[in-house]
Amino acid sequence: MENLEALLHGFTIALSGNHIFLMVIGVLLGILVGVLPGLGAPNGVSLLLPLTFGMQPVSAIILLSSMYWGALFGGSVTSILFNIPGEPSSVATTFDGYPMARDGRPTTALATAFGSAAFGALCGVVLITVSASWVAKVALAFGPAEYFAVYFLAFASFVGMGGSPPVKTLVSLAIGFALAAVGIDTVSGSVRLTMGIDELVKGVNFVVAVMGLFGIGELLVAVEDEFHVKAISSRVDWREVFRTLIGLPRYGWVLLRSAAIGCWMGITPGGPTAASFMSYGIAKRFSRRRAHFGKGEPEGIIAPETADHAAGTSALLPMLSLGIPGSATAAVMMGGLMIWGLNPGPMLFIEQKDFVWGLIASMYLGNVVAVILVLLTVPVFAALMRVPFFIIAPMIVIICAVGAYSVSNSYLDVVMMMGFGVLGYLFKKLHYPLAPLVLAIVIGDKAEDAFRQSMLMSKGSLGIFFSNALVTTLVLLGVALLVLPPIWQMIGKMMARSPAQR
Amino acid sequence: MVSRRSLETATAILTGAFGAAVVVSSLDNGIGWSAAGVDAGTFPFIVGLIIFGGSVFNLVKGWPGNDYAVLNPSELKRLAILFVPAAAYVGLIPLIGIYLASAIYVFGALSWHKRGAWFFAGIAAVATALALYLIFELTFQISLPRGLLGEALGF
Numbered sequence: 001m002e003n004l005e006a007l008l009h010g011f012t013i014a015l016s017g018n019h020i021f022l023m024v025i026g027v028l029l030g031i032l033v034g035v036l037p038g039l040g041a042p043n044g045v046s047l048l049l050p051l052t053f054g055m056q057p058v059s060a061i062i063l064l065s066s067m068y069w070g071a072l073f074g075g076s077v078t079s080i081l082f083n084i085p086g087e088p089s090s091v092a093t094t095f096d097g098y099p100m101a102r103d104g105r106p107t108t109a110l111a112t113a114f115g116s117a118a119f120g121a122l123c124g125v126v127l128i129t130v131s132a133s134w135v136a137k138v139a140l141a142f143g144p145a146e147y148f149a150v151y152f153l154a155f156a157s158f159v160g161m162g163g164s165p166p167v168k169t170l171v172s173l174a175i176g177f178a179l180a181a182v183g184i185d186t187v188s189g190s191v192r193l194t195m196g197i198d199e200l201v202k203g204v205n206f207v208v209a210v211m212g213l214f215g216i217g218e219l220l221v222a223v224e225d226e227f228h229v230k231a232i233s234s235r236v237d238w239r240e241v242f243r244t245l246i247g248l249p250r251y252g253w254v255l256l257r258s259a260a261i262g263c264w265m266g267i268t269p270g271g272p273t274a275a276s277f278m279s280y281g282i283a284k285r286f287s288r289r290r291a292h293f294g295k296g297e298p299e300g301i302i303a304p305e306t307a308d309h310a311a312g313t314s315a316l317l318p319m320l321s322l323g324i325p326g327s328a329t330a331a332v333m334m335g336g337l338m339i340w341g342l343n344p345g346p347m348l349f350i351e352q353k354d355f356v357w358g359l360i361a362s363m364y365l366g367n368v369v370a371v372i373l374v375l376l377t378v379p380v381f382a383a384l385m386r387v388p389f390f391i392i393a394p395m396i397v398i399i400c401a402v403g404a405y406s407v408s409n410s411y412l413d414v415v416m417m418m419g420f421g422v423l424g425y426l427f428k429k430l431h432y433p434l435a436p437l438v439l440a441i442v443i444g445d446k447a448e449d450a451f452r453q454s455m456l457m458s459k460g461s462l463g464i465f466f467s468n469a470l471v472t473t474l475v476l477l478g479v480a481l482l483v484l485p486p487i488w489q490m491i492g493k494m495m496a497r498s499p500a501q502r
Numbered sequence: 503m504v505s506r507r508s509l510e511t512a513t514a515i516l517t518g519a520f521g522a523a524v525v526v527s528s529l530d531n532g533i534g535w536s537a538a539g540v541d542a543g544t545f546p547f548i549v550g551l552i553i554f555g556g557s558v559f560n561l562v563k564g565w566p567g568n569d570y571a572v573l574n575p576s577e578l579k580r581l582a583i584l585f586v587p588a589a590a591y592v593g594l595i596p597l598i599g600i601y602l603a604s605a606i607y608v609f610g611a612l613s614w615h616k617r618g619a620w621f622f623a624g625i626a627a628v629a630t631a632l633a634l635y636l637i638f639e640l641t642f643q644i645s646l647p648r649g650l651l652g653e654a655l656g657f
Binding site: 050432 | 528538539543545560573583592626
């Protein structure tokens with residue numbers, strides 16, 4: 001009940017005219033970056049970040065999180081109407097969304113996607129409302145060893161469950177850690193890893209990495225394909241929208257299962273992209289209408305969309321209560337929190353009640369605003385897709401360059417941004433995941449500090465990570481996530497081989 | 503034509519070199535245990551070893567069976583058409599400043615792709631520079647680089 005009271009208080013903060021206005025702006029900008037190829041939620045949020053430094057933290061986070069919701073929705077629009085995923089997490093939506101739209105039912109496809117997306121987001125927010133303050137309370141008892149164990153668990157789940165080749169994930173993660181260590185060491189004060197470049201003393205900013213990896217990298221991947229936009233009618237028939245939304249509960253089981261997958265993948269940082277693919281795969285395996293998948297099957301839209309949004313929303317739960325972001329965009333927002341002078345983690349729920357509950361209340365409102373706005377603006381943003389790529393591409397390069405420069409007024413950052421762009425292109429092409437790299441840059445220092453503090457407490461003995469039931473469980477869970485998937489894979493391969501040998 | 507194998511190899515060498523540089527550089531900060539606890543270089547040292555080891559693994563794993571093409575000549579050409587001007591743009595910034603560089607970049611890109619549309623490209627170029635100035639310099643008071651040329655002109 002305490003939570004409900006706090007939530008109501010949050011609504012009084014979120015429901016001011018100023019904040020509703022920020023939500024509308026945020027959602028519209030979000031749909032814009034979601035629709036444009038090469039710009040996505042992580043970029044959009046980092047671009048906006050320097051502009052929020054003068055704002056109240058609660059207003060700033062409402063703007064940024066609304067942009068996130070908008071981007072999640074915008075990505076689905078292009079997936080369905082143009083077969084071009086605007087966001088990596090909406091790739092799975094193209095499998096059935098585009099065929100349905102192509103067969104003359106674009107409104108049904110869009111309404112199915114938005115309806116299930118809203119349901120997924122709602123599940124994520126309810127989960128946060130119910131459990132965030134409880135998790136924070138538990139986390140208050142955490143010492144450095146427990147914190148390091150939680151970080152370890154988070155990174156292990158990336159490697160074990162992220163869906164990319166494990167060693168490539170590990171390399172991506174470790175590069176992020178190394179980049180986080182560049183600059184002045186917070187514990188000893190000594191300068192590390194500058195490789196003789198004095199300017200690197202200030203460190204490598206995560207915004208610079210995000211601009212390059214996700215902006216330039218994505219652009220280079222997008223330019224390879226010849227861009228043929230086939231226009232499907234983008235007019236929205238409102239009666240059809242209502243008919244579709246009323247019919248959604250028929251798929252109750254798919255909705256619930258996909259939301260559960262999404263929430264799980266959001267909390268353990270598997271991220272929305274992995275969640276949507278996993279949910280689509282599971283829906284296809286267990287559906288009675290399996291043969292219709294890939295040809296415009298509603299379940300094939302519901303499953304990835306629900307999971308995508310449930311994961312995107314619940315990624316904020318570990319960010320708020322533990323200080324561990326569950327997705328790349330959440331990592332950028334967490335970077336913002338630290339810049340605004342807030343300390344993400346359990347203390348937020350005690351020291352910054354207004355901030356936390358204002359944000360949670362705004363998540364309910366922001367998603368409603370997003371559904372309405374995205375339906376209203378589908379024709380406008382669909383028209384934007386007809387702007388030729390050769391006009392959009394230089395604009396995005398300029399935006400990324402200015403965005404990287406404005407972080408700390410440094411030209412070196414712009415050059416590094418281009419370097420990250422090439423790296424992002426290579427990584428995307430070869431299926432190295434990018435999210436772990438960004439996550440590690442943002443929380444690398446904190447993870448390292450936690451490790452070194454625990455070592456100080458135990459005078460150099462690793463035994464501290466097995467000193468009580470809680471920390472032992474966390475570490476063992478992390479190890480299990482790390483080693484079990486490859487073992488299962490091996491068992492699966494052996495099982496498949498043995499009947500053939502007989 | 504670029505094969506998956508050569509791309510995998512290039513990336514693994516790139517990450518491996520970075521890992522090796524991290525390992526070597528972290529030795530300067532000291533690794534291991536001292537009176538102040540874990541030395542500053544320890545964590546980067548371990549991380550560098552992981553990067554290096556993982557890169558060697560990826561290098562070996564990326565070799566067999568990956569001799570199919572992932573980039574055909576026309577894709578490579580499109581990549582170059584996007585990347586080379588973008589890199590030139592970034593290279594121009596310290597010389598002539600971000601405003602002029604952006605305008606030239608937009609003008610060049612548009613008039614290249616849509617030959618003859620000089621007027622349209624010109625308008626877009628001026629609009630880009632103006633938009634940057636209005637949004638960043640005036641609204642958010644973020645001063646963008648003016649380059650050597652800007653300094654010489656006292657802008």
